[in-house]
Amino acid sequence: AQKITQTQPGMFVQEKEAVTLDCTYDTSDPSYGLFWYKQPSSGEMIFLIYQGSYDQQNATEGRYSLNFQKARKSANLVISASQLGDSAMYFCLSGSEKLVFGKGTKLTVNP
């Protein structure tokens, strides 16, 4: 069975600084995807970034980048130049057909 571990229940960062949200995964599937979603207080799940297990390069989407280290089974999310609107819950997901969620990290961006 797949498992996602997010060890940081809460993180704080100053506006305009970078922050790394940790995620490790455990899977026996040879092919899988890694995702990060953001969930603001309103509840909707917002897609941020995707990394395929066979992708050689780390994924980047604007201010978001995924630090993918396959041998260590880690897929940390890096948010550069944090903004106040980045304050939210962040979920790391892994899966092929079904997604497995981590417990999430609550990010608070301070002005």
Added chain:
Amino acid sequence: GAVVSQHPSRVICKSGTSVKIECRSLDFQATTMFWYRQFPKQSLMLMATSNEGSKATYEQGVEKDKFLINHASLTLSTLTVTSAHPEDSSFYICSAVAGEGTYEQYFGPGTRLTVT
């Protein structure tokens, strides 16, 4: 990008009644949709996988007779909470996969169910 809608966004119902939640993929066909439940300050929990034209596959511990799922078309899946009780109060989110060979799921905005 692909859009998934849910209706209603919020619903309050009395204990013992049934509530239907709709999940629609607006600009793509979804052969597979997923239903999740989220308790306050917790992660999403997968309830069931809904495949168009076939019976849903429920996760362990989810009562299929209580949470009825119907995936009648490639753009619509419904979740009916039957004989709702206060403990069924939760945030329900659906997601849809846009075709085979892709892992990305598009999430609906969620439905807040409150059973009084």
